[in-house]
Amino acid sequence: MADIxxxxxxxxxxxxxxxxxxxxxxxxxxxxxxxxxxxxPSAIAAPYxxxxxxxxxxxxxxxxxxxxxxxxxxxxxxxxLYIAFEAVRNGEISLxxxxxxxxxxxxxxxxxxxxxxxxxxxxxxxxxxAAVKSANDAATAIGETLAGSEAAFARRMTRTAKALGMSRTxxxxxxxxxxxxHMSTARDMTTLGRHLLYDYPEYYNxxxxxxxxxxxxxxxxxxxxxxxxxxxxxxxxxxxTRAAGFNLVASAERGNxxxxxxxFGGKSSTSRNAKxxxxxxLGFRRAxxxxxxxxxxxxxxxxxxxxxxxxxxxxxxxxxxxAGKTIRVSGLVKTSLxxxxxxxxxxxxxxxxxxxxxxxxxxxxxxxxxxxxxxTEAAPKLDRDVLQASITAAIAEAEVIAAVAEQAxxxxxxxxxxxxxxxxxxxxxxxxxxxxxxxEPVVVxxxxxxxxRYWGIxxxxxxxxxxxxxxxxxxALAEMATLDGSLRKVVRTPRxxxxxxxGMTKESAALACRRLSARNITCETxxxx
Numbered sequence: 001m002a003d004i005x006x007x008x009x010x011x012x013x014x015x016x017x018x019x020x021x022x023x024x025x026x027x028x029x030x031x032x033x034x035x036x037x038x039x040x041p042s043a044i045a046a047p048y049x050x051x052x053x054x055x056x057x058x059x060x061x062x063x064x065x066x067x068x069x070x071x072x073x074x075x076x077x078x079x080x081l082y083i084a085f086e087a088v089r090n091g092e093i094s095l096x097x098x099x100x101x102x103x104x105x106x107x108x109x110x111x112x113x114x115x116x117x118x119x120x121x122x123x124x125x126x127x128x129x130a131a132v133k134s135a136n137d138a139a140t141a142i143g144e145t146l147a148g149s150e151a152a153f154a155r156r157m158t159r160t161a162k163a164l165g166m167s168r169t170x171x172x173x174x175x176x177x178x179x180x181x182h183m184s185t186a187r188d189m190t191t192l193g194r195h196l197l198y199d200y201p202e203y204y205n206x207x208x209x210x211x212x213x214x215x216x217x218x219x220x221x222x223x224x225x226x227x228x229x230x231x232x233x234x235x236x237x238x239x240x241t242r243a244a245g246f247n248l249v250a251s252a253e254r255g256n257x258x259x260x261x262x263x264f265g266g267k268s269s270t271s272r273n274a275k276x277x278x279x280x281x282l283g284f285r286r287a288x289x290x291x292x293x294x295x296x297x298x299x300x301x302x303x304x305x306x307x308x309x310x311x312x313x314x315x316x317x318x319x320x321x322x323a324g325k326t327i328r329v330s331g332l333v334k335t336s337l338x339x340x341x342x343x344x345x346x347x348x349x350x351x352x353x354x355x356x357x358x359x360x361x362x363x364x365x366x367x368x369x370x371x372x373x374x375x376t377e378a379a380p381k382l383d384r385d386v387l388q389a390s391i392t393a394a395i396a397e398a399e400v401i402a403a404v405a406e407q408a409x410x411x412x413x414x415x416x417x418x419x420x421x422x423x424x425x426x427x428x429x430x431x432x433x434x435x436x437x438x439x440e441p442v443v444v445x446x447x448x449x450x451x452x453r454y455w456g457i458x459x460x461x462x463x464x465x466x467x468x469x470x471x472x473x474x475x476a477l478a479e480m481a482t483l484d485g486s487l488r489k490v491v492r493t494p495r496x497x498x499x500x501x502x503g504m505t506k507e508s509a510a511l512a513c514r515r516l517s518a519r520n521i522t523c524e525t526x527x528x529x
Contacts, residue, residue: 046070046245046265049186050275052283055194055251055258056293061286062279065186069168070264072184073239073247074111074134074222076176078192079157083302084127084142085200086160090301092146095124099145101137108136109177111222113214115141125215131206133219134238136175143174150174156302161188163299164195178243190262191296193236193249197260198295207235207251226250226273230280231520236260238269246272252280256290256463256496259283289495454528455509456486456502459521465490468499475521476501482512500526 049065060066087093098120106117113135115121123145129138143153150173157171166188172179197204206212208227211220221227222238232252239247246266252259261279266272459475462468472488486501504512509525516523 046243048245048266049262049264050279051186051190051262052279052286053190053194053260054283054287054291055197055260056287056291058194058294058296059287061259061283063187065264066190067168067185067187069183069185071178071182071241071244072169072176072189072264073178073241073244074136074176075184075189075237075239075247075249076157076171076174076182077130077134077139077239078189078196078237078249079161079171080139080142080153080174081127081131081203081206082192082196082200083146083153083156083160084123084130085203086301087146088123089200090303092303093123095122095127097123097145099123099126099141101141102144104150105137105140105144108140108175111135112137113216113219115216121215125213127203128206128212129214129219131237132209132212132221133214134222135214135219136177138214139175140173159302160299161192163302164191166191176239176241178241186262186264189247189249189264190260193251193260193262195296195298196236197251197258199298204235207237208233223248223250225269226276228520229273230277231522233280240269248272248276250276250280252284254284255461257284257287259287453503453505455504455506456500456526457504457509457513457516458524458526459499459501459516461493461496461498463496465492465497468497472499472501475499475516478519478521479512479515482508482515486512502526 047065047068047070049068049070050062051060051064051066052062053060088095099122101115101117101119101121103117106115106119111134113129113133115137121141123142126138126142126145129135130142140150143150143157147153147156153174154171157174158169161169161171166184169184169188170181171184172182176182196207207223209221210224210227211218223235226248227233230250230252232254233250234253235251236249245264246269247262247264248266249260249262251261259280261276261283263272263276263279266275459471460468462471468490469488472490476483476486476488483501485503487503489500489502491498491500501509501512506525506527513523513525
């Protein structure tokens with residue numbers, strides 16, 4: 001057997017111990033940087049910030065790094081939409097205005113609606129796409145339409161932010177893609193979300209739609225998972241870029257309480273939604289059950305700068321020095337001339353109806369008519385006898401009409417009642433022009449209690465009767481199969497207004513509650529008590 005020869009390995013170069021440690025440290029740093037570069041975007045954590053407020057009062061319930069300037073990502077579109085709503089309200093544009101898509105808007109990076117250069121689309125569809133789909137091309141088209149260019153619109157966005165009290169926010173574009181200097185804070189975005197809720201409630205339903213028609217196609221909501229999973233959630237806006245992380249401004253309402261929560265720098269959409277749900281729960285625990293609503297003051301209308309100068313040169317003024325698009329005024333009227341009198345027309349002919357209304361034996365004394373001098377000079381050939389005849393005929397017609405109206409309005413004689421077995425006398429025959437007024441039918445609705453219909457369901461308690469009635473109507477439309485025939489009733493209690501469906505059997509009430517619970521609608525059965 002061959003001898004086994006052991007060979008001792010020795011390094012070619014003996015390095016000092018310190019150099020060896022430095023080399024290992026550099027090698028480790030290189031490996032770490034390469035792993036970071038290869039990691040997916042969701043694994044890169046952005047700076048974290050959070051804010052929770054009571055939407056009714058604006059009271060801060062929780063904050064962390066709330067004033068740190070960070071990248072807002074698509075939360076930017078909240079301001080784009082705020083200005084779009086503002087422009088529609090102030091008559092700057094209408095929802096049906098056709099907008100022509102520019103090359104710049106069509107070339108925006110995803111997420112996008114897929115608009116083409118030169119395409120025309122209604123302004124309402126751009127709003128829907130920006131609010132629900134978070135489409136960058138739609139947001140840019142909104143900005144260019146309202147301000148002429150995206151840069152000018154960004155300046156208007158920043159002016160509006162300052163008017164809203166968003167003191168640490170600067171906008172550089174309409175969509176929120178990362179750009180130097182485009183920064184905001186959790187506090188400022190929470191403020192903006194509250195203004196969207198209370199300044200433009202007629203548009204707020206956009207943010208709770210699971211999907212919507214955006215003109216070219218139907219688009220899903222980027223926030224649909226939280227809307228479906230968290231009870232009471234109805235908005236508002238998501239956002240993501242690699243520099244910003246996963247952002248979200250969310251609002252939820254339970255009973256007469258409403259909370260708004262904002263998160264910057266989430267690690268993924270799932271963890272971000274979980275964190276927002278946790279913050280909303282915290283807000284509902286800390287918010288008082290009763291609080292007086294203090295709506296935020298709506299800011300002055302910013303509009304587009306430049307119009308104030310145009311109108312000032314024309315001797316006009318506008319509030320805040322701006323409104324709408326630029327208007328060029330030319331050919332101003334300096335004096336208002338007195339209008340000239342129209343020449344009199346030929347003598348009027350007596351209508352046939354008026355002539356027939358006159359009789360040979362009846363005569364009407366017409367009042368003396370004094371013809372103005374100007375009219376007489378303008379029509380010297382006017383026959384005074386013809387004018388007298390026309391006036392006489394007009395008076396006769398008026399008397400005939402008055403007589404007919406008086407006859408028609410005369411009370412109808414009531415028939416005499418039966419006396420014993422004697423038949424009731426027939427009423428006199430009515431004149432042809434008389435009409436009998438039929439009494440209006442009285443409709444009486446009554447809740448049937450036959451068949452044990454003493455049960456009902458409750459779908460929540462709300463802060464006002466209007467909110468409760470709105471929920472009842474919306475629920476009835478959503479679940480017509482089991483709620484058809486039930487009675488919608490709002491009951492006022494010391495803690496609010498209960499929204500109830502009554503007049504149901506025990507089985508139908510239980511079935512309706514099961515179906516509503518499957519739709520994430522709060523429901524409980526109410527028995528006879």
